[in-house]
Amino acid sequence: MILNRLSIVNFKNIAQAELHLSAGINCFLGNNGMGKTNLLDAVYYLSFCKSNTNVIDSQNIRHNEDFFMLQGNYDRDNVPEEIYCGQKRKQKKQFKRNKKEYERLSDHIGFIPLVMVSPADSELIRGGSEERRKFLDLVISQFNKEYLNLLIRYNKALAQRNALLKQEITENSLYEIWEEQMMQYGSSIYRCRKAFLEQFIPVFQEFYSYISSDNESVELRYNSDIERGNLMDQLSSVRNRDLILGYSTRGVHRDDLEMSLGEYPMKRIGSQGQNKTFLVALKLAQFDFLSRNGTTTPILLLDDIFDKLDSKRVERIIQLVSGERFGQIFITDTNRKYLDEIIRHTGNDYHLFSVCEGEITKLEEV
Numbered sequence: 001m002i003l004n005r006l007s008i009v010n011f012k013n014i015a016q017a018e019l020h021l022s023a024g025i026n027c028f029l030g031n032n033g034m035g036k037t038n039l040l041d042a043v044y045y046l047s048f049c050k051s052n053t054n055v056i057d058s059q060n061i062r063h064n065e066d067f068f069m070l071q072g073n074y075d076r077d078n079v080p081e082e083i084y085c086g087q088k089r090k091q092k093k094q095f096k097r098n099k100k101e102y103e104r105l106s107d108h109i110g111f112i113p114l115v116m117v118s119p120a121d122s123e124l125i126r127g128g129s130e131e132r133r134k135f136l137d138l139v140i141s142q143f144n145k146e147y148l149n150l151l152i153r154y155n156k157a158l159a160q161r162n163a164l165l166k167q168e169i170t171e172n173s174l175y176e177i178w179e180e181q182m183m184q185y186g187s188s189i190y191r192c193r194k195a196f197l198e199q200f201i202p203v204f205q206e207f208y209s210y211i212s213s214d215n216e217s218v219e220l221r222y223n224s225d226i227e228r229g230n231l232m233d234q235l236s237s238v239r240n241r242d243l244i245l246g247y248s249t250r251g252v253h254r255d256d257l258e259m260s261l262g263e264y265p266m267k268r269i270g271s272q273g274q275n276k277t278f279l280v281a282l283k284l285a286q287f288d289f290l291s292r293n294g295t296t297t298p299i300l301l302l303d304d305i306f307d308k309l310d311s312k313r314v315e316r317i318i319q320l321v322s323g324e325r326f327g328q329i330f331i332t333d334t335n336r337k338y339l340d341e342i343i344r345h346t347g348n349d350y351h352l353f354s355v356c357e358g359e360i361t362k363l364e365e366v
């Protein structure tokens with residue numbers, strides 16, 4: 001998937017931009033607060049029909065303006081595709097593919113596959129288990145449509161059981177209906193997560209080793225209550241305790257991915273650079289997985305990922321993403337002098353742009 005041309009009007013601090021992009025690496029350089037992330041967010045928007053940072057659509061309209069407009073002209077395996085998004089204040093957004101408006105935005109999601117790595121993703125490591133389940137669910141549901149259904153059904157049964165617990169109902173038969181469903185859907189969710197991780201973990205480890213030049217060993221371990229035995233039996237055995245707590249303490253809604261560096265938890269002992277490497281390796285493994293299981297190579301957005309990484313690791317990441325497994329890449333950085341040099345050494349096609357107070361200008365390569 002290649003974004004050849006991007007037009008932006010009034011999106012956040014970008015008043016107007018018309019960019020012709022490289023099919024290889026596109027690098028956006030500028031000081032803090034200039035609009036680099038906003039530009040990547042515009043690319044993200046055209047894939048996911050929403051901003052990665054701001055959930056309220058109208059807040060993405062440039063201050064004191066009435067609308068924003070984004071248009072991307074893509075090459076999807078040699079087929080041209082035009083994606084348009086228009087948002088006026090107090091109106092529903094318009095989203096069109098080749099000038100035809102989508103009836104449901106969900107029909108578009110997945111059509112322009114994209115993976116973004118941004119500083120906010122550090123929650124994946126530092127945050128609670130919910131962040132990691134969200135990550136698993138997002139990646140799996142992008143290629144397995146049935147998975148989303150399983151999650152919906154499981155969550156419904158869980159909500160019903162929790163409602164009984166909150167009302168302090170003690171009749172066993174009422175619980176059993178929902179506990180059976182939690183077991184049935186939960187076991188299927190477990191199998192999907194397990195199968196996904198069996199493919200995902202070796203790729204993640206391969207990427208981490210490459211970026212860290214084999215200096216550290218990292219692990220990802222999947223933990224689930226399903227592995228402790230029959231879920232229905234477990235739920236019935238903890239029912240009295242759950243009644244006191246008012247929520248369900250067993251099930252796949254508590255699954256977690258244990259992340260470790262050597263023998264210790266990553267979030268406790270990892271340095272900032274090691275955490276960043278871990279995160280980049282996770283997201284690149286997500287990219288690899290989507291690429292293998294999807295119909296076209298995703299676009300990769302790397303927002304401000306080089307902060308806290310030493311020059312060796314930056315170089316390894318650039319080498320990795322400019323290799324055959326990756327496609328078109330967008331990178332932001334704050335005027336890092338040697339980034340230009342590293343990219344030039346890869347021999348890939350690349351464009352450099354400067355971003356200054358929302359104005360984007362193409363820089364000539366030296």
Ligand SMILES: Nc1ncnc2c1ncn2[C@@H]1O[C@H](COP(=O)(O)OP(=O)(O)OP(=O)(O)O)[C@@H](O)[C@H]1O
Binds near residue numbers: 061
């Ligand atoms: N709706 C809006 N209208 C006008 N300006 C906006 C709007 N939303 C955000 N901004 C401005 O965009 C700027 C932030 O841009 P962005 O996050 O892209 O910066 P950046 O270049 O990525 O910086 P950093 O290097 O610090 O990450 C801020 O100055 C903010 O005020």
